[in-house]
Amino acid sequence: xxxxxxxxxxxxxxxxxxxxxxxxxxxxxxxxxxxxxxxxxxxxxxxxxxxxxxxxxxxxxxxxxxxxxxxxxxxxxxxxxxxxxxxxxxxxxxxxxxxxxxxxxxxxxxxxxxxxxxxxxxxxxxxxxxxxxxxxxxxxxxxxxxxxxxxxxxxxxxxxxxxxxxxxxxxxxxxxxxxxxxxxxxxxxxxxxxxxxxxxxxxxxxxxxxxxxxxxxxxxxxxxxxxxxxxxxxxxxxxxxxxxxxxxxxxxxxxxxxxxxxxxxxxxxxxxxxxxxxxxxxxxxxxxxxxxxxxxxxxxxxxxxxxxxxxxxxxxxxxxxxxxxxxxxxxxxxxxxxxxxxxxxxxxxxxxxxxxxxxxxxxxxxxxxxxxxxxxxxxxxxxxxxxxxxxxxxxxxxxxxxxxxxxxxxxxxxxxxxxxxxxxxxxxxxxxxxxxxxxxxxxxxxxxxxxxxxxxxxxxx
Numbered sequence: 518x519x520x521x522x523x524x525x526x527x528x529x530x531x532x533x534x535x536x537x538x539x540x541x542x543x544x545x546x547x548x549x550x551x552x553x554x555x556x557x558x559x560x561x562x563x564x565x566x567x568x569x570x571x572x573x574x575x576x577x578x579x580x581x582x583x584x585x586x587x588x589x590x591x592x593x594x595x596x597x598x599x600x601x602x603x604x605x606x607x608x609x610x611x612x613x614x615x616x617x618x619x620x621x622x623x624x625x626x627x628x629x630x631x632x633x634x635x636x637x638x639x640x641x642x643x644x645x646x647x648x649x650x651x652x653x654x655x656x657x658x659x660x661x662x663x664x665x666x667x668x669x670x671x672x673x674x675x676x677x678x679x680x681x682x683x684x685x686x687x688x689x690x691x692x693x694x695x696x697x698x699x700x701x702x703x704x705x706x707x708x709x710x711x712x713x714x715x716x717x718x719x720x721x722x723x724x725x726x727x728x729x730x731x732x733x734x735x736x737x738x739x740x741x742x743x744x745x746x747x748x749x750x751x752x753x754x755x756x757x758x759x760x761x762x763x764x765x766x767x768x769x770x771x772x773x774x775x776x777x778x779x780x781x782x783x784x785x786x787x788x789x790x791x792x793x794x795x796x797x798x799x800x801x802x803x804x805x806x807x808x809x810x811x812x813x814x815x816x817x818x819x820x821x822x823x824x825x826x827x828x829x830x831x832x833x834x835x836x837x838x839x840x841x842x843x844x845x846x847x848x849x850x851x852x853x854x855x856x857x858x859x860x861x862x863x864x865x866x867x868x869x870x871x872x873x874x875x876x877x878x879x880x881x882x883x884x885x886x887x888x889x890x891x892x893x894x895x896x897x898x899x900x901x902x903x904x905x906x907x908x909x910x911x912x913x914x915x916x917x918x919x920x921x922x923x924x925x926x927x928x929x930x931x932x933x934x935x936x937x938x939x940x941x942x943x944x945x946x947x948x949x950x951x952x953x954x955x956x957x958x959x960x961x962x963x964x965x966x967x968x969x970x971x972x973x974x975x976x977x978x
Contacts, residue, residue: 825843
């Protein structure tokens with residue numbers, strides 16, 4: 518026999534014990550208890566302000582709710598499945614503490630607007646914390662970038678050597694991705710910061726409540742304009758999961774590069790012992806577990822986004838029990854994103870060392886300066902397309918001869934085109950190739966130093 522529920526006087530028999538367990542959400546929505554208590558305190562104060570209950574009753578309710586908060590923090594309040602959900606658990610305990618006045622707390626409120634309020638309060642706090650972690654991640658990227666403005670790294674397209682880059686420029690690309698992530702969360706926050714409290718089950722209430730007052734107490738920008746929308750809207754949660762998914766995309770892309778860079782084939786970075794593990798049978802190995810886990814965990818967040826989209830796509834207005842399924846995906850996505858940001862920040866700060874000699878040597882081992890040969894000719898009034906085709910033939914013959922462009926003699930260059938002079942060797946030197954690209958947003962050293970200064974300003978603002 519299950520415990521009598523608040524709503525059960527309508528029913529002749531008790532809920533089947535297995536169905537009670539299936540129906541209950543207390544196992545995961547207990548995470549919302551602090552926000553549920555905060556929302557209830559605001560509701561009680563609003564009920565007193567509008568004379569729906571007396572000031573003395575409101576004070577008693579607030580005192581009881583704060584007692585529950587302390588009991589929970591001290592580990593003394595641990596409701597089980599019989600409570601069904603966090604809202605009923607709080608209401609029951611409140612009535613035990615303050616007596617029948619506790620039953621007045623639910624006046625002019627439904628679980629539907631209550632849970633909507635809780636999840637928004639929770640997500641507002643988590644968005645702000647995630648934004649702080651993004652800033653820490655950006656700071657770690659900036660610290661590495663400042664050390665490696667003139668460190669060169671091969672740039673790739675199609676995972677083929679393309680053009681050499683400043684390593685700092687490469688890292689700053691991730692800084693800008695993270696900046697968009699921060700801004701995207703700020704935008705999601707705006708639509709999360711709307712109060713459904715007072716929408717009731719779906720149609721509002723006959724009581725003379727003041728929704729603007731309770732919204733202000735909870736630091737919401739405003740109340741929802743439409744009660745149906747207020748209790749059934751999960752757009753903000755979907756938007757958060759979209760933003761979370763993009764954060765994971767960016768972390769996963771950096772992870773993939775670090776995994777490649779740590780391989781013996783690339784050998785661009787050394788993994789430090791504090792952020793790597795070994796093999797159980799191959800003692801020579803050092804495994805990039807952090808980026809591999811980040812890359813793997815990305816799918817979890819993608820899955821939660823897809824799940825919530827599927828939940829919402831066919832729901833008629835207003836509230837449906839399906840919406841109980843929104844919370845675990847949100848909770849897990851928050852946990853996953855925050856843990857991955859933290860791990861990648863630690864990895865950047867103390868877990869890797871760039872092998873600068875190897876990186877600088879790598880850009881001299883290929884034909885990634887071929888575009889600069891074409892640019893050289895174009896600067897001497899040779900039409901670029903003609904120059905492009907000439908250089909293509911040069912690369913082809915050089916490959917056949919086992920030579921790099923830097924190994925060609927001046928005579929060989931001038932046989933290709935008389936416009937080549939001795940300064941061609943300076944023009945195709947990797948450092949010159951990189952430093953010359955000072956167009957806005959380019960990889961030139963001076964441009965990268967300016968970009969670092971702008972990034973610092975963005976971070977501080």
